[in-house]
Amino acid sequence: MSTYPHVKFVTSAAEAHQLAPDIGREVAFAGRSNSGKSTAINSLTQRSGLARVSRTPGRTQLINFFELAPERRLVDLPGYGFAKVPERIRLHWLELMQHYFNVRESLVGLILIVDSRRGLGSQDVGMLEWVLARGRHAHVLLTKSDKINRRDADRVLKETSAACSDAGVSVQLFSAHAKRGVDAGRHVMDRWLSSALPNASLQRDDN
Numbered sequence: 001m002s003t004y005p006h007v008k009f010v011t012s013a014a015e016a017h018q019l020a021p022d023i024g025r026e027v028a029f030a031g032r033s034n035s036g037k038s039t040a041i042n043s044l045t046q047r048s049g050l051a052r053v054s055r056t057p058g059r060t061q062l063i064n065f066f067e068l069a070p071e072r073r074l075v076d077l078p079g080y081g082f083a084k085v086p087e088r089i090r091l092h093w094l095e096l097m098q099h100y101f102n103v104r105e106s107l108v109g110l111i112l113i114v115d116s117r118r119g120l121g122s123q124d125v126g127m128l129e130w131v132l133a134r135g136r137h138a139h140v141l142l143t144k145s146d147k148i149n150r151r152d153a154d155r156v157l158k159e160t161s162a163a164c165s166d167a168g169v170s171v172q173l174f175s176a177h178a179k180r181g182v183d184a185g186r187h188v189m190d191r192w193l194s195s196a197l198p199n200a201s202l203q204r205d206d207n
């Protein structure tokens with residue numbers, strides 16, 4: 001049974017003024033293009049068609065909002081790291097992301113999607129810095145762990161944890177295909193959506 005049986009698409013934002021109403025709580029997902037973000041969202045919500053999975057990295061620069069329950073949202077942020085993106089598009093992405101992280105009161109945490117074969121890149125670290133600077137939670141999913149052997153999985157987990165633990169960022173291995181780490185990832189998301197922000201002054205309706 002799904003934790004969020006009534007999950008549904010709410011809206012897409014291509015511009016800052018198109019964000020969904022900033023009420024309740026939301027968890028955002030970010031990652032390089034092709035890191036497995038859409039697949040992870042689908043497996044965490046147990047809805048195979050929710051976020052679109054592509055074999056060829058897409059170029060849509062949209063923030064997609066999904067409602068998990070009343071005033072509880074999942075936010076699919078546009079991917080980054082495309083090889084050939086015109087400067088104009090890259091700047092638009094940057095402006096949209098900065099706006100989102102600056103204004104979003106309902107944002108409780110970021111789930112950062114990182115391909116376990118690549119490990120953390122500089123843009124991934126940049127996303128973590130944005131969200132941590134605003135006193136929000138962060139958690140890293142090292143995806144496609146079915147594609148690496150045990151030794152490499154141990155190594156990437158250890159290296160990523162070492163880079164993240166001082167900042168209070170948790171890290172786990174994840175494979176949507178092998179259904180590994182799905183419950184652990186869902187648990188993090190559920191916990192954030194139901195509890196208070198680490199910086200209590202930002203939100204006081206804790207219970």
Ligand SMILES: Nc1nc2c(ncn2[C@@H]2O[C@H](COP(=O)(O)OP(=O)(O)O)[C@@H](O)[C@H]2O)c(=O)[nH]1
Pocket residue numbers: 031032033034035036037038039040052053054055057058079143144145146147174175176177178
């Ligand atoms: N082997 C394996 N492939 C995966 C996994 N998750 C995603 N993929 C593949 O990686 C590619 C990119 O996935 P997608 O979810 O579209 O990535 P996105 O661009 O970050 O949203 C697709 O071909 C997926 O089938 C996984 O857990 N294991």
Ligand SMILES: [Mg+2]
Pocket residue numbers: 037038039051052053054
């Ligand atoms: Mg995608």
